[in-house]
Amino acid sequence: MIIAEIKLWPGGNSHREKYLGHVYIINDGTGDDTFGNYDVRREVLGNPSMTRLCRIEKFNRALGSDRLLALAFSILNPLPTPDIGVELKCEVCALNKPWAIFNRTTGTAICKDCRECGGAPGFREL
Numbered sequence: 101m102i103i104a105e106i107k108l109w110p111g112g113n114s115h116r117e118k119y120l121g122h123v124y125i126i127n128d129g130t131g132d133d134t135f136g137n138y139d140v141r142r143e144v145l146g147n148p149s150m151t152r153l154c155r156i157e158k159f160n161r162a163l164g165s166d167r168l169l170a171l172a173f174s175i176l177n178p179l180p181t182p183d184i185g186v187e188l189k190c191e192v193c194a195l196n197k198p199w200a201i202f203n204r205t206t207g208t209a210i211c212k213d214c215r216e217c218g219g220a221p222g223f224r225e226l
């Protein structure tokens with residue numbers, strides 16, 4: 101399990117530290133030596149309404165833990181056009197490309213090309 105603890109030090113002052121949350125990346129053990137599958141949990145201790153879950157499947161372990169963290173953060177807080185060098189299999193064209201929309205519930209992704217050509221009516225960010 102990888103744990104990221106997020107804290108704010110206003111003006112760099114540790115005495116004014118504010119706790120912002122944790123992100124847990126939990127390897128579920130169903131992957132192999134090359135690819136890992138992970139349950140991701142973002143929570144703010146004491147505030148269950150802030151908890152968010154997502155899943156990362158077939159992550160290429162060679163990309164390393166920084167990329168895994170970057171992917172987890174970008175799924176939890178999607179940007180309009182993520183460009184962090186991680187490719188996922190597009191649900192529409194079935195090619196591995198940088199993804200534009202990621203569905204947290206199904207764990208599927210759609211690439212920018214398919215999103216822009218409307219290749220997936222009904223698909224939406226969750």
Ligand SMILES: [Zn+2]
Nearest residue numbers: 190193211214
């Ligand atoms: Zn596509």
